[in-house]
Amino acid sequence: MSNINDIAKQFVDYYYQAFDSDRNNLAPLFRDASMMSWEGTQVQGAKNIVEKLVSLPFQRVVHKVTTIDAQPSLPNVNALVIAVTGQLLVDEETKPQQYTQLFQLVEDNGFFIYNDIFRLNYA
Helix, strand or coil: CCCHHHHHHHHHHHHHHHHHHCHHHHHHHEEEEEEEEECCEEEECHHHHHHHHHCCCCCCEEEEEEEEEEEEECCCCCEEEEEEEEEEEECCCCCCEEEEEEEEEEECCCEEEEEEEEEEECC
């Protein structure tokens, strides 16, 4: 596997750019086996995940990534786990919210998101 930190950085940059501009553009990153947990709500399958993301109750969002950590996962499979922390601004808010997001990517004709877990961090 190539340098996982480079893969993780490229993936995270692409994911949040797509999320922040048009969440429909995230569809190719998921497969039918993909699972997402968004603030405790679980959704499975590319179509259902994108529908959930598009239906989120905000129009504009800007992510600012603070940290990216990546590790290989799943022996005998090209896969990695990526943990992201950061801040996001939603619509007209001026106070950023803290978030954590965890991805598991699996390679199958390019990497796809097998697992995606998102949580806001309330202190």
